[in-house]
Amino acid sequence: MCTAATYQTKDFYFGRTLDYEFSYGDEIVVTPRKFPLDFCHMGKCDAHYGMIGMAHVADGYPLYYDAVNEKGVGMAGLNFVGNAVYQKVEEGRENVAQYELIPWVLGQCANLQEVRKLLAKMNLVGTPFGDFPAAQLHWIIADASGAITLECTKDGLQVYDNPAGVLTNNPPFPMQMFQLNNYAGLSPKQPEHRFSGQIPFTSYSRGMGAMGLPGDLSSESRFARVAFVKCNSVSGDSEKESVSQFFHILGSVDQQRGCCEVAEGKYEITIYTSCCNASKGIYYYTTYDNHQISAVDMHRTDLDSKTLSCYKPVTEEQIFCQN
Known part of the structure; x- marks a missing residue:
């Protein structure tokens, strides 16, 4: 499935992996300030903040997977199948279809405080986009001040503080955060022997930090792994160091073809990994077959x-030959 994360050095960074068995035809899409956003239930908006992100453009409309706006607010939608339950359209409410939620929020909000106020008035509905069924998603929304998680379930619309700055898939976010308690003893340092004073232990190797960190591809394990890697990451403040470290953070949950079979002969892979400098509006990415960072x-x-300004991602491997 997918994993999203935030990272702060001198600038604020936001990005995600998109893990699936095929691509819908993704493009890096810039939605400029005067591109008309025709909302399903809320009319047309002809002036808004500009934004950049990865999207599938259908009938001229950007269906964003993740994006950041020119004010430094980032947002990504991740699969939440079986738990996402959208609300019904109600008169007198700000009814927003799930497929237009990212431009709805990023087009209006300059910071996380404004996002919270907007969400408090919103009614998130499951109106489909054309022939596309309503995707079952939940969202991470963040800026340099922090992050929140938005979920719409049978219990209604919930907005959670997200101190980890990480999101994966199921189970619901409070359960993901709670299960981090299982890893409270993790440390990047060489492990101390606390098993028993009666048994002599000897370290058989150096580099045994993070002993006990889960390594499988489940969403619970990916959540714990990225939260640990992100919270213990060390890098310089330069753009190259920060971007490089961000890709290493999400690289900890990279999915390789063949390791996650979802149907006979079909495998989830990390189709792309994004890292956006939200402070500067630069969208960096890699793809499964191209590990060279493009921007x-x-x-x-x-x-x-x-x-719209649309850029097809570079998907063929770029190899620098030194001789």
């Missing part, structure tokens, strides 16, 4: 345009 800078496009 699109939203500020090098015309942010006052009325048309």
Whole structure:
């Protein structure tokens, strides 16, 4: 499935992996300030914040998987199958379809405080986009001040503080956070022998930090692994050091073809990994067959345009030959 994370050095970084067995035809898409956003139940918006992210463009509309806006707010939707239950359209409410939630939030909100106020008035509905069924998702929303998780279940719309700055898939977010208690004894340091004073132990290797960290591909394990790696990450403040470290953080949950079979002969892979410098509006990414980092800078496009700027991802491996 998928994993999202935040990271703070001199700038604020936000990104995710998208793990699936096939691509819908993803593109890096810049939605400029004057691109008309025609919301299903809320009318048309002709002026809003510009944003950049990975999306599938259908009938000229960007269906974002993840994006950041020009003010530094980032947002990503991750699969939440079996738990996502959307609300019914209600008169007098701000009814927002799940497929338009990312542009709805990022188009209006300059910080996390404004996001919270907007969500308090919102009614999240399951209106589909054309022939696409309503995707069952939950979302991480973040800026340099912190992160929240948004879930809509049978119990209604819930907004949770997210101190880990991480999101994966099922189970619901409070259960994901609670299960981190199982790893309270993890440390990046060489393990201390506390098993018993009656048995002599000898360390058979160096580099045994994080002993007990789960290594499987389940969403619970990925949540714990990325939370640990992110919270213990050390890097410099430069752009290259920060971006490199972010890709290493999400690289801890990279999915290789053949390890996660979802149907006969079909395997989940990490189709892409993104890292956006939300402070500067630069979208970095790698793809399954291209580990060289590519970048699109939203500020090098015309942010006052009325048309989308779309960039096909580089998917073929780029190898630098030194001789």
